[in-house]
Amino acid sequence: MIESWVIDDDGxxxxxxxxxVDTLRARIDSGQLETWLxxxxxRTEAFVTNTERAMVVLLEEEGDPGEHAVDPGAGGSSDxxxxxxxxxxxxxxxxxxxxxxxxRLVEHIVGAGFWxxxxxxxxxx
Numbered sequence: 132m133i134e135s136w137v138i139d140d141d142g143x144x145x146x147x148x149x150x151x152v153d154t155l156r157a158r159i160d161s162g163q164l165e166t167w168l169x170x171x172x173x174r175t176e177a178f179v180t181n182t183e184r185a186m187v188v189l190l191e192e193e194g195d196p197g198e199h200a201v202d203p204g205a206g207g208s209s210d211x212x213x214x215x216x217x218x219x220x221x222x223x224x225x226x227x228x229x230x231x232x233x234x235r236l237v238e239h240i241v242g243a244g245f246w247x248x249x250x251x252x253x254x255x256x
Contacts, residue, residue, distance in 0.1 A: 136176070136241045139167040148242030152234045164213045168241065178237055179220075181211035185233030186222060189240060189252075196255040200228045200236050203251055 135145040138154060146154060146168065158166055159182060168176040177188040190197035205224035212220040228236070228251075239247045246252050 134174070134244045135171045136168045139169055146241060148238050151241045152238050155234060155237065163215070164211075165215045168237075170244075176237065176240055178233065179212050179214065180230060180233065181209055181213075183230055184209050184222075184224065184227040185230050186212065186227045187233050187236050187240075189246070198246075198252050198254045198256070199226065200233065200246075200250060200252045201225055202228045202232075 136151070137145055141154075151168075155166060155178060158164075159180060164180050164182070166178045168178070170176075173192060175190045175193075177186070177190070179186045187200040188197050189199070202225055205227075208221050208223045209227060210219065210221035212222060214220065227233075236247065236250055239245075239250075
């Protein structure tokens with residue numbers, strides 16, 4: 132069975148891999164820097180950005196520490212990651228990826244259900 136994904140606060144309309152990046156860009160343009168997607172199998176994917184870098188997290192189930200995309204060797208940290216409940220976070224750059232890479236990762240996960248073969252990610256479980 133192929134997994135389908137929906138953006139949590141956009142209702143129950145499935146998001147295709149072809150459309151998900153456009154949807155994320157539109158959300159960012161409207162000031163929504165945090166997006167959660169849920170799959171038909173119950174997995175969730177988080178995308179949180181400061182418009183330059185993004186944290187991409189894949190969770191197998193509720194309460195799962197999950198796994199997240201990384202940029203090994205990226206120095207420093209970035210702030211401006213605004214969560215929907217008003218919290219503003221700062222993350223080490225090695226725990227986030229450039230926004231273009233984040234779009235590519237989300238698109239692949241929505242389309243294939245797993246990280247691209249060349250993606251860099253760590254398991255937090």
